[in-house]
Amino acid sequence: MFKRNKNKVKDRDSQIFNFVNITLLCLFAAIIVLPVWNIFISSFATGSDLANGFGLFPQHLTIQNYVQVLNDSTLWQAFGISVAKTVVGTVTHVTFTAIVAFPMARYALRGRKIMTGLGIFTMMFSGGMIPLFLLIKGLGMLNSFWVYIIPAMFSYFDMIIIMNFFRNLPVSLEESARIDGASDWTVFWRIYLPLSRPALAVIGLWTAVGQWNDFFTALLYINNSKLYPLQMRIYNIIEQNQLQQSKGYNPLMSQIVSSQGIQLATIVITALPMIIAYPFLQKYFVEGGLTLGAVKE
Secondary structure (H helix, E strand, C coil), X not given: CHHHHHHHHHHHHHHHXXXXXXXXXHHHHHHHHHHHHHHHHHCCECHHHHHHCCCCCCCCECCHHHHHHHCCCCHHHHHHHHHHHHHHHHHHHHHHHHHHHHHHCCCCCCCHHHHHHHHHHHHHCCCCHHHHHHHHHHCCCCCCHHHCCHHHCXXXXXXXXXXXXXXXXXXXXXXXXXXXXXXXXXXXXXXXXXXXXXXXXXXXXHHHHHHHHCCHHHHHHCCCHHHCCHHHHHHHHHHHHHHHHHCCCCHHHHCCCCHHHHHHHHHHHHHHHHHHHXXXXXXXXXXXXXXXXXXXX
């Protein structure tokens, strides 16, 4: 009888615990989902709906905001620049950072402590914007596509993450490869990189998002409109439409297309590629235990 009552108490406590957890998770999900939904659905709202305000759904839906953005003749060129700099920048950054992390992961490397101290120093202090601009100018990278790539090829913070992941790999894997006559490059490309896909995927996602959303580099170093990325082109579109709206340009269309609607449409267009790419990288985030059991020490 006592056990039965005890089990009832446990069941009631579990139900209360589950109810509280589910309620908190639903509130947390609503906090995340509602702002995203508001941006998405507002990008289809007319100018009058945006001006008057609405709840979860606008009274009128229109695709004219997207038509206005996509009709820009230079938008697709900017999209190509963004894709190119994101792909090239991510590949070069991850590769170069991993190459530096490979020797730094070895405690027997001569001068490792000095290089570590210099790297940490650069994380704490920087030369500033003006010296960096003068450096970029001196290297001849102003108005060049490579200004997006070369300065972003290496990050000491990312190197530390990859280096620590390398150190967690079983040493026996490398020793076995050495016995078979493998060189440093063979060990790096055939063993370390394949087993480090979770760390490389995380660093790659960070870099890709940073490259895709990068706006400041073009603003500082690029004057050639043909080299503008999507973010810079979208900024110009928003700026032009705000100027047109302030001058009362096309008052009939202002009831349908507004500067705010165009801004929201550009936000959706900009975020969509990263949203599509993320599920393909998500599987690597849970592969941290890939090497467990590969070798028994």
